[in-house]
Amino acid sequence: DILMGANRCLPSPAPRPSLSLHPGDEVALGDNVTLRCHTPRNGVQVIVYKEGDGNYRWQRDGARDTTEVLVRASTNKIAGRFRCRFETLAPTWATGWSDPVELVVLADSSFPPPALSLSPRGRVETGADVTISCRSPHGATFVLHKAGSLDPVQRVIAGTAATFTLRGVTPADAGTYGCSYRPHENPFVSSHPRAEVTLEVTTGGPSTPFHTPPPG
Template sequence: MTVVHVLLGLGWWLVAPRGAQGVPRPFLSLHPSREVTLGDTVTLRCRVPHPNVPVSIYEEDGEPKWQWDRVEDTAEVSVNVVTRDFAGRYRCQYNMTALSRFLRVSNPVELVVLDPNFPPPVMSLSPGGRVKPGTDVTVSCWSTYGATFLLHKAGISAPIQRQSLSRGNTATFTLYGVTQSDVGTYGCSYHPRGNPFVSSHPRSEVTLELEEGGPSMDHPVSQQPAPRPSLSLHPSEEVALGDNVTFRCHVPRKGVRVIVYKEGDGNYRWQQDGVQDTTEVSMQASTNEISGRYRCRYEILAPTWATDWSDPVEMVVLDASFPPPTLSLSPRGHVETGTNVTICCRSPHGATFVLYKAGTSDPIQRIVTGNTVAFTLHGVTQADTGTYGCSYRPQENPFISSPIGTSMTIPWHRDTFP
């Protein structure tokens, strides 16, 4: 991750304007869904915690698309998605006039366009037909267009598994030790190569059924699902090759069996019985193969049933064999308040570039591109002061990251601040 410092000329100006720290963020949402079929309408809704403030909604790698001078509570815009160009990652921001040009930026939302020009993948189950409880079932999805495949289950809004292919045309998802909770209809879709916010449409579907004599369909868990477990990585979701990482799965019931596994890879799967509250798996990141997306779930053994899988966590391996990107800033030298600052990252290995800011756990921008990307900080203010990092994920493996690189400093005119 290449680092750049955005600093002011005098030390005491490094403190944000009075009241800026702790100013609540706006919240951006998509309605009726984050997925919209080509030709349909979607509404972007930005809710702000302060009345009478200027608001803008923008795509992460571009200028504001929609702006309002005074918003009382919520700004919204409805868009007819007539082309795939609307697909992307969006944020909104508002301006606190009492804090001069201080901007507060929202959470990101991803608008995925469902394009029927990309045909659905071919799906299959192995073994086919009704299966015995406890069987490992493989769901295969095939398409010549797909780069990232997603597995869905009816009744669950978010994909339950995701797999990115570096080569080949088939993704294989494994449902380990299926129980009554796994019964249902599964769908598969894909993001075409070079279009991470476009999806095939409609989804292919297959149905998983258990043999007669399995757990009862009217078991209470089918009507009142048990709370889901949660999975976390420690000390961080990013780990350097050779360092240790710990998977920690917290469960809300005692004396259960817990399974931790990596999506799409049966070589990384752990199981422990009799877990009372939390189970941990520690390992050394000795190869890049450990990187990927992980989940956990727990099972009750008598009678046999299982919860849905936890939300996924992504373990990213920092690999020093990938050199850090080259970083440049424009404009250079002293920067006045309100200036648009561009951070350029270049690497012949990069496919997805990620921009970080120190003190913020999540990336503040992410762009899928070729070998060069330009991140823009619009109308910089004191709130933008800090250390920024740029890294990239190679195209063949989205869970590998380049390491930390060099640093640069931008001095800021003291007299430009009110």
């Protein structure tokens, strides 16, 4: 398409590219992640970069409509927001940047695991409200995870503690939950969700308190 101006003709703006992370948006230290820039055409120059950090910028020949950059998470510094765009040489012009994607690095043992608790403990009846409390040594954003689910259950920005509420639970809510935190001063570095609690939901009858068995 052509846009007509008073003295020149310019190509109409091309659709912006999109950027995705594979296998996901969280990577452990030492592992690899692929930044995949999807463009509406091939035969272009593709640029992938990290916002605010000139040390992480790559340029590739986009021979196909998908261009990949393989990155090793050798340090926490790789964590952050990334974008991509593409350029053509004849005529010379560039698209706008893609929407950002956020790469989170799972920290090593320097980030102690959070403390996690469940209330009420033990089995609860369908329809009950359940709270999961999570504490960390840092003011942080807390993320509640459920085993078997790729997406976080809830996210809370707090001080050194956060409370997640599951209202009107059903048997579908039963399972193992974990919590991780991302310090305010480094929001793209996350603790591992090592602490876990298990929620059991019954279909009827009163809640059953949890009793710790006496030492044998």
